[in-house]
Amino acid sequence: MGTAGDNTxxxxxxxxGGMGWSPSVAIIGTGFIGEVHARAVRLAGGRLVAVGASxxxxxxxxxxxxxxxxxxxxxxxxxxxNDIDVAHICTPNALHASYADAALRSGKxxxxxxxxxxxxxxxxxxxxxxAEQGLVATVPFVYRFYPMVRHAKQLVLAGGxxxxxxxxxxxxxxxxxxAADWSWRVEPTVNGPSRAFADIGSHxxxxxxxxxxxxxxxxxxxxxxxxxxxxxxxxxxxxxSTSGDGVARAxxxxxxxxxxxxTDRGASGSVVISQISIGRKNRLWFEINGATLSMSFxxxxxxxxxxxxxxxxxxxxxxxxxxxGDAARLSELPPGHPQGYRDCFDAFVRDTYxxxxxxxxxxxPTFHDGVRAACIxxxxxxxxxxxxWVEVPR
Ligand SMILES: NC(=O)c1ccc[n+]([C@@H]2O[C@H](COP(=O)([O-])OP(=O)(O)OC[C@H]3O[C@@H](n4cnc5c(N)ncnc54)[C@H](O)[C@@H]3O)[C@@H](O)[C@H]2O)c1
Numbered sequence: 001m002g003t004a005g006d007n008t009x010x011x012x013x014x015x016x017g018g019m020g021w022s023p024s025v026a027i028i029g030t031g032f033i034g035e036v037h038a039r040a041v042r043l044a045g046g047r048l049v050a051v052g053a054s055x056x057x058x059x060x061x062x063x064x065x066x067x068x069x070x071x072x073x074x075x076x077x078x079x080x081x082n083d084i085d086v087a088h089i090c091t092p093n094a095l096h097a098s099y100a101d102a103a104l105r106s107g108k109x110x111x112x113x114x115x116x117x118x119x120x121x122x123x124x125x126x127x128x129x130x131a132e133q134g135l136v137a138t139v140p141f142v143y144r145f146y147p148m149v150r151h152a153k154q155l156v157l158a159g160g161x162x163x164x165x166x167x168x169x170x171x172x173x174x175x176x177x178x179a180a181d182w183s184w185r186v187e188p189t190v191n192g193p194s195r196a197f198a199d200i201g202s203h204x205x206x207x208x209x210x211x212x213x214x215x216x217x218x219x220x221x222x223x224x225x226x227x228x229x230x231x232x233x234x235x236x237x238x239x240x241s242t243s244g245d246g247v248a249r250a251x252x253x254x255x256x257x258x259x260x261x262x263t264d265r266g267a268s269g270s271v272v273i274s275q276i277s278i279g280r281k282n283r284l285w286f287e288i289n290g291a292t293l294s295m296s297f298x299x300x301x302x303x304x305x306x307x308x309x310x311x312x313x314x315x316x317x318x319x320x321x322x323x324x325g326d327a328a329r330l331s332e333l334p335p336g337h338p339q340g341y342r343d344c345f346d347a348f349v350r351d352t353y354x355x356x357x358x359x360x361x362x363x364x365p366t367f368h369d370g371v372r373a374a375c376i377x378x379x380x381x382x383x384x385x386x387x388x389w390v391e392v393p394r
Pocket of ligand 1: 028029030031032033034052053054055058090091092093095113114115140141142184199
């Protein structure tokens with residue numbers, strides 16, 4: 001595993017881990033994903049002490065809603081909160097770096113949402129800081145925690161797929177498919193310079209690299225603004241349409257990204273990323289074509305992995321006797337009792353807390369993986385500007 005640093009808590013910090021350790025937690029950003037974190041924190045044995053939102057009023061409302069004890073309303077306040085062991089940063093993207101930096105400098109372990117930062121340089125600085133401080137710092141690339149994804153990875157590692165030739169897929173949503181759909185994600189100052197690709201393309205690239213073991217080394221990308229003007233709303237929340245009663249504003253960031261790429265081990269691939277594909281809700285889909293087998297996975301039907309050779313094609317269902325290792329470890333309910341997105345999140349937070357305790361959970365996505373994703377986002381932006389192939393730094 002590539003946890004930042006050696007997991008040694010700085011002098012004077014409570015040493016994490018072991019039965020009965022209950023970290024004190026702050027969650028900054030209490031919207032859609034902040035609530036998912038809050039549940040996972042409790043299931044992993046954490047105590048939700050403090051929460052922060054966009055205004056002091058909203059922070060106080062979140063204290064009541066999520067059952068916390070108090071508010072934290074700035075990076076400085078987070079840094080000065082000596083009772084907090086772990087900070088979960090779940091704010092809009094442009095705020096990630098200031099909160100993560102404050103938390104790490106004051107000796108707190110950090111879970112920071114993707115994209116780790118709005119630039120690769122800033123993400124790299126955060127990963128370096130986490131390593132210097134010897135703190136655990138993770139990024140919720142949670143699709144890694146589906147048992148069938150781990151099973152696919154194990155098939156690759158065992159050589160069953162053969163040399164990988166082609167990696168391809170898509171990540172499609174429709175919650176931004178109308179001009180009345182608005183979100184802070186449309187504003188570059190709050191979101192960063194890439195929208196659809198940084199938001200969900202980063203998940204796809206992390207997953208395909210995680211499963212295949214290949215690294216994307218060069219790419220050419222097109223970014224398309226399909227809806228040129230959107231109606232601003234203050235009340236927009238992620239994944240729901242707005243009333244569209246605000247003012248129309250020109251859109252700068254992409255609704256769609258199309259990327260061709262090559263890997264360090266001689267494979268090629270492509271991916272389509274879209275937030276305007278009507279009927280698609282959260283369809284992260286990938287296919288890996290090897291010399292022996294092909295495999296495909298769909299996040300909306302995550303209990304199966306399609307495995308095919310030239311003669312047969314079969315849906316391998318979670319719980320199959322062949323599942324071992326992390327695929328079996330993460331398979332927590334009996335077969336036929338579906339696991340889903342929240343189970344991935346709960347397992348991710350539990351593994352993060354185990355890493356704080358000094359264990360080495362396999363496949364835990366760290367700030368290094370956040371940097372990797374940020375480098376790919378930067379390369380996509382650079383390629384779309386120059387209309388040329390761009391190398392992705394390793
Ligand atoms: N890992 C995943 O699967 C996943 C899924 C969804 C979102 N995310 C990431 O989580 C982050 C939040 O996304 P969301 O969908 O929950 O958004 P959201 O709009 O639902 O929630 C954002 C929250 O941030 C708070 N906020 C805004 N400004 C703030 C400020 N100045 N200080 C403190 N809090 C502030 C808002 O009050 C709100 O509670 C984004 O970075 C997004 O990319 C990750």
